[in-house]
Amino acid sequence: MATTFEFPVLIGDVGGTNARFALVETRGAKPRLLSHEATAEHADPSSAIRTALAKDGSRSPPPRSAILAIAGRIDGPEVQLTNAHWKVAGERIGRDFGLSSMVVVNDYVPVAAGAAGIEPHDLTPVGPCPAVPGGARVVLGPGTGFGAAALVPYSAHLAIVSTEAGHTELGPADAFEEQVWHVLERVEDRITVETVLSGPGLARLHAAVTHVRTGRPRDKLDPAAITAAGLDASDPHAAEALALFSRLLGRVCGDLALTFLATSGVYIGGGIAPRILKVLQEGAFRDAFERKAPFAGMMRAIPTSVITVQDPAFNGLAALASEGDAFVYHGQVWRNGEGS
Structure with a gap:
């Protein structure tokens, strides 16, 4: 799978305990941390993303696309986290934030991508x-x-x-x-x-x-x-x-x-x-x-x-956003306008 992302790209590493969010503002840029959110304190991913973006204030334009890595098996349009109550649906998140595209991958996909250039x-x-x-x-x-x-x-x-x-x-x-x-x-x-x-x-x-x-x-x-x-x-x-x-x-x-x-x-x-x-x-x-x-x-x-390194998935997520053609990987992909 090769996906082209519009920048800024929201990236997220979603685990059973914490969800970490950052922005990649331009192609090739280093990710900029937004916040760490406790999974149990939010009803769903969109709630946590809203909180993370609100903490950033108006430092940068809103994201145009996103890629989230989650601790769960990517086997359908809605994925249940293995060790938390969230259900993650790329289309729902994409529509909630007016994104052009939304990708969801297993949480170790970006760690593997990051290992290529660690x-x-x-x-x-x-x-x-x-x-x-x-x-x-x-x-x-x-x-x-x-x-x-x-x-x-x-x-x-x-x-x-x-x-x-x-x-x-x-x-x-x-x-x-x-x-x-x-x-x-x-x-x-x-x-x-x-x-x-x-x-x-x-x-x-x-x-x-x-x-x-x-x-x-x-x-x-x-x-x-x-x-x-x-x-x-x-x-x-x-x-x-x-x-x-x-x-x-x-x-x-x-x-x-x-x-x-x-x-x-x-x-x-x-x-x-x-x-x-x-x-x-x-x-x-x-x-x-x-x-x-x-x-x-x-x-x-x-x-x-x-x-x-702290948050090792972030560098991998940034690599997937900026150098997507270099990698082949499985994930859930939603693009605005396709199948709507």
């Missing part, structure tokens, strides 16, 4: 491998949920492949993990990647690790509190949960690298990884990533990095 200073390596240009890349991230996409060279274009990798099954790989899995809280009777590799997933892991080590069930704690207690070693079960989280994340990163032959690297976004960099760098993340016989040699040559 600067080294926006990355923190996990492991010693240098980047290898020209191959496929994988971007993923544990946050409120778990998102993933691949950026695959295809002829003169870069194809962005959205996935629902967060909803694939994940099982134990050793005796301790089997004990954890036995008491781990399930979601809809499943243990998926997102069940454990997300903010709520870290809370589930901590509760399960504590249960295994003490023999007693315990209530789930706030993920931020678990992270803090694990990093300062004030709670040994929290530290063990972070170590397990790191190992599982390495395993899943390796699986996705194998799936897409991501020889140019795996880039980890989301809200959790930047906070636990020390655990990822010093723990079993890379060992779990590379433990993929008979391809361990290939895996050792694949770089893994944490995206440390």
